[in-house]
Amino acid sequence: MPAIETTALTKVYGDVTAVDGLDLTVRAGEIFGFLGPNGAGKSTTIALLMDYIKPSHGEVKVLGSDPQADVRALHNRIGILPDRFSLYDRLTGEAHLDYAIDAKGAADDPKTLLSQVGLTEAGDQRTGKYSHGMQQRLALAMALVGDPELLILDEPFTGLDPNGAKKVREIVYNVNEQGTTVFFSSHVLGQVALVCDRVGILNGGQLVAEGAVSDLRTEAGIPDELIIETTGVPDDAITAVESVDGVVDVERDNETLVVSTLRMDNRRRILRAIEEAGTTIETFSLREASVEEIFTTYAGE
Numbered sequence: 001m002p003a004i005e006t007t008a009l010t011k012v013y014g015d016v017t018a019v020d021g022l023d024l025t026v027r028a029g030e031i032f033g034f035l036g037p038n039g040a041g042k043s044t045t046i047a048l049l050m051d052y053i054k055p056s057h058g059e060v061k062v063l064g065s066d067p068q069a070d071v072r073a074l075h076n077r078i079g080i081l082p083d084r085f086s087l088y089d090r091l092t093g094e095a096h097l098d099y100a101i102d103a104k105g106a107a108d109d110p111k112t113l114l115s116q117v118g119l120t121e122a123g124d125q126r127t128g129k130y131s132h133g134m135q136q137r138l139a140l141a142m143a144l145v146g147d148p149e150l151l152i153l154d155e156p157f158t159g160l161d162p163n164g165a166k167k168v169r170e171i172v173y174n175v176n177e178q179g180t181t182v183f184f185s186s187h188v189l190g191q192v193a194l195v196c197d198r199v200g201i202l203n204g205g206q207l208v209a210e211g212a213v214s215d216l217r218t219e220a221g222i223p224d225e226l227i228i229e230t231t232g233v234p235d236d237a238i239t240a241v242e243s244v245d246g247v248v249d250v251e252r253d254n255e256t257l258v259v260s261t262l263r264m265d266n267r268r269r270i271l272r273a274i275e276e277a278g279t280t281i282e283t284f285s286l287r288e289a290s291v292e293e294i295f296t297t298y299a300g301e
């Protein structure tokens, strides 16, 4: 059973179609990145999954159920970090967790949750004193109450410094390792390849691509580059490399060879072709298409 499945899901506001015929599948147990520029329809999709708003057309299934059937029961199985969450400045971190545990009828120990998000020391401080990163982690701890089967994070990396983003990534990994499916939206693309098993790219309310980042890279037809330092490149080596399947371009710059290939699985054949032409390879490195390039190819910006 997929964790999330939408069929032709559509939400229309007046003359704006915020979500337009979305067919999305998030597999149980995976970390799925839901990407798209501002206004693509990510938050609207999340609101539909949570049944905060009703679809204009189409169907939604979350953890096997229609959210409209029994929304309370479903919300007890989901943890959500909303795009804009608010904390009470005068209450401590631990008091926020007590509240969340009570609201969900869960039996968690707030101290365990605080330690899970690295806030053990700050649990008895008022959240008005927390940094943005600490507030974000507290909100994440609140989402983790009741050991949810599905964690939905709306833009969890926004406004975090690299260290804060790393902490959030680690929490996501740990929770996922314990079996929770993670669905997060993001327009901070750099974080995505690091975290996700698969991504969906949304643009103008429509899903324009879905799959593993590495597969999208191949499908997008953006070549990866092998940068090879040699002891000198004979013309034979270039001809040999050009004939390897997947190679689309070979450039020579003195003793450096830059090979653009659509098939990274052929890199050994590329290296062997160079060596067989009588050249010694000193080092080589790899430049893969970035998530930004993939995104731009699909979102057409």
Ligand SMILES: Nc1ncnc2c1ncn2[C@@H]1O[C@H](COP(=O)(O)OP(=O)(O)OP(=O)(O)O)[C@@H](O)[C@H]1O
Pocket (backbone or CB within 6 Å): 013, 016, 017, 018, 036, 037, 038, 039, 040, 041, 042, 043, 044, 045, 187
């Ligand atoms: N309640 C609403 N009434 C009218 N239009 C809306 C409403 N909510 C969203 N929209 C419109 O629907 C489109 C999608 O918005 P949405 O907030 O889902 O995008 P998003 O991908 O989450 O973007 P962001 O990252 O900026 O939040 C936008 O054009 C937005 O203006």
